Amino acid sequence: MAHQTLTEIIGFVAAILTTTAFIPQxxxxxxxxxxxDISMRMYLMLCSGVFLWLVYGLRLRSFPIMLANGVTLILTLAILVLKIRHK
Amino acid sequence: MAHQTLTEIIGFVAAILTTTAFIPQxxxxxxxxxxxDISMRMYLMLCSGVFLWLVYGLRLRSFPIMLANGVTLILTLAILVLKIRHK
Structure with missing residues (x-):
């Protein structure tokens, strides 16, 4: 398998894992x-950071960056809302 | 400010936020x-995914990807170890 193809597969699996990791939480x-036990500060920082990654992806017109960070933003925002509601 | 420079600054701030977000947690x-309240499955998936991002960065010889994911891996592994120890 070409070096580049394997690198792309590794990046793809990495993106799926770091995006869907927030589903069980x-x-x-x-x-x-x-x-x-969940840190409000963590989710405030994470939502802000992931939002900026989404902007970054939009500016570069990179569909993988937009998709991964769009999904992550929805999940981390949902956890943040539950944290605010049930703290 | 050039479009590209602003995009790079946005990516840089995004990387700092999504990396350091795990410090308060x-x-x-x-x-x-x-x-x-912390999901073991989330941190297992996150550590695996961030490890693969680190491998991806190593294969691309991208220092920013290696640095951001190296730091994130240390922090998420530390949270996972505490989760296993104090569950």
Missing amino acids: FLKVWKTRSTK | FLKVWKTRSTK
Whole structure:
């Protein structure tokens, strides 16, 4: 397999993992309504950062960056909203 | 300011935010030793994904990707270890 192709596959799997990782955390908080141990500051920083990655992707017209960060922003914002509501 | 320069600044600030976001979560868990609300599955997926981003950066010889993901891997691994130890 070409070096470049393998690199692209690694990047693709990495993007899927770091994006979907927030799904189990969202589901856990959604079910338990308990957010005591979750850091509000982390999710404020993460949502701001992921939003800027989305802007970055839009400016570069990079569809993979837009897609990965768009999905991550929805998930991290949802966790942040649950944290604010159930703190 | 040139379009490209502003785009690079946005990406740089985004990288700093999404990397350092895990510091407050690590400190919270370190102080409280309480990890009940934190999803083990999230940190397993995140550590695997960030590790693959690090490999991706190494293969592309991209220093920014290596640095950001190297730091993130240390922080997310530390949170995962505390989660396993204090679950």
